[in-house]
Structure formats: structure tokens, C-alpha cells
Amino acid sequence: MRRLQQWGVGLCLAFAVTWPAQAQEFFDETFGDLQEELSVAKEADKKGIFLFFQMEECPFCDRMKKTILNQPDVIDYFREHFLTYQIDIEGSNYMVNFDGQEGTSQDLSEKIYRVRATPVMIIFDLEGQPLVRYTGPTRSKKEFxxxxxxxxxxxxxxxxxxxxxRSQK
Structure with missing residues (x-):
């Protein structure tokens, strides 16, 4: 019996060591209603909403996700100040933008936000107005x-x- 207990404890420890820790996600979950997300951001006392426009086959988007958007300090900072969502510019998910216009994520990306290449990052204020737009991957975690x-x-x-x-160097 004692040997069985030791084996069980050893097995649990092995799983604890080898089981990958659940990484905190950079992106928040959304049902695609950006008007509703504005209300959530206001209630949570955020500075705005960060949208990451991407597509599945984008190597630059993938690189940012693997080298920058997975870093704990980046996740913590952006989660403290923003709600963060990713938008698939080729997607067929139904969305409502900040002004109440409806369409697929592809339609809104192309027609409203004029996203043609990825990644594009836009930070919106709590009224749904764009504050900053950045096209292409950032060079580093520091720049992001x-x-x-x-x-x-x-x-x-x-x-x-x-x-x-330049002023921050």
C-alpha cells in the first residue's frame, strides 16, 4: 500500500512538472459587438480598446504573438489599461463596430478600418475614436x-x- 502511495505521489509530481502552465492570454474574448465592449471598458475603468488586425497566414502576426504578446509584463500592462481583441481580416464572424455598423470581420476590416496588410494595431478611446494606428510588427517588446x-x-x-x-531612448 505504501509503495502505491509513493508511486501516486511521484506520478502527480511528474505531471505537475511536465504539464505546461496555462499561459495568460493577451487577448480578451469577445462576441464581436464593439459597442458593447466600449461599455465594458468604461465600467472596468480602462483607457480604451486595443484591436489587433491579423490573418491566419501572417508570419509577422505569428511572430508578434510568439515573441511579444505572450510576455507576462506585456500582458499585465495591456490588460491593466485596455480591453484587447484580435480581428481576423479574412474572417466571416459577424461583428458590430463602434458606430453600430454590422458586417463580417472581413467587411469591417476592409471598408471601415481600411486594413489591407497585417498586422495593424489600432487603439480606440472610450468613445470608439481611434487614437493611434500602427501598421506592421513592432521591432521589440519595448517598442510595443x-x-x-x-x-x-x-x-x-x-x-x-x-x-x-526617439524621446524615450
Whole structure:
């Protein structure tokens, strides 16, 4: 009996060591109603909503997800200040944008947000107005966090993101 208990404890420890920890997700879950998400963001006292426009076969999107958007400090910072959602620009998911317009994620990406290449990151204020738009992958985790700080600190009102990045070196 004792041997069986030891074996059971050993097996549990082996699973605990080898079972991958559940990574905290960067993106929040959404049903695609961005008007509703604005209400949620206001109630949660967020600074805005971060949208990551991507597509399945985008190597730059994939690289950002694997090297930047999975970092705990990045996740913590963006979750503290924003609701974060990914939008598939080739998708057929039904959505409602901030102005109440309805369509697929592909329709809204192309016609409303004019996204042609990915990734595109847009941060919106709590009224659904775009504050900053960044096209292409960020070069580093530091640059990505600066993009968030640029909005959180309100610097977007006074200077371009390029100037802000230079001032932070």
C-alpha cells in the first residue's frame, strides 16, 4: 500500500512538472459587438480598446504573438489599461463596430478600418475614436509597450509616435 502511495505521489509530481502552465492570454474574448465592449471598458475603468488586425497566414502576426504578446509584463500592462481583441481580416464572424455598423470581420476590416496588410494595431478611446494606428510588427517588446504607454500617458495628443519613441531612448 505504501509503495502505491509513493508511486501516486511521484506520478502527480511528474505531471505537475511536465504539464505546461496555462499561459495568460493577451487577448480578451469577445462576441464581436464593439459597442458593447466600449461599455465594458468604461465600467472596468480602462483607457480604451486595443484591436489587433491579423490573418491566419501572417508570419509577422505569428511572430508578434510568439515573441511579444505572450510576455507576462506585456500582458499585465495591456490588460491593466485596455480591453484587447484580435480581428481576423479574412474572417466571416459577424461583428458590430463602434458606430453600430454590422458586417463580417472581413467587411469591417476592409471598408471601415481600411486594413489591407497585417498586422495593424489600432487603439480606440472610450468613445470608439481611434487614437493611434500602427501598421506592421513592432521591432521589440519595448517598442510595443511604448505604443501602449504613448496612449496611457496621453502623449498622442502632443507628438507623433515616432517622435515619442526617439524621446524615450
Amino acid at each position: 509597450k511604448l505604443l501602449g504607454q504613448y496612449v496611457v500617458d496621453g502623449v498622442y495628443k502632443d507628438m507623433s509616435f515616432t517622435r515619442y519613441k
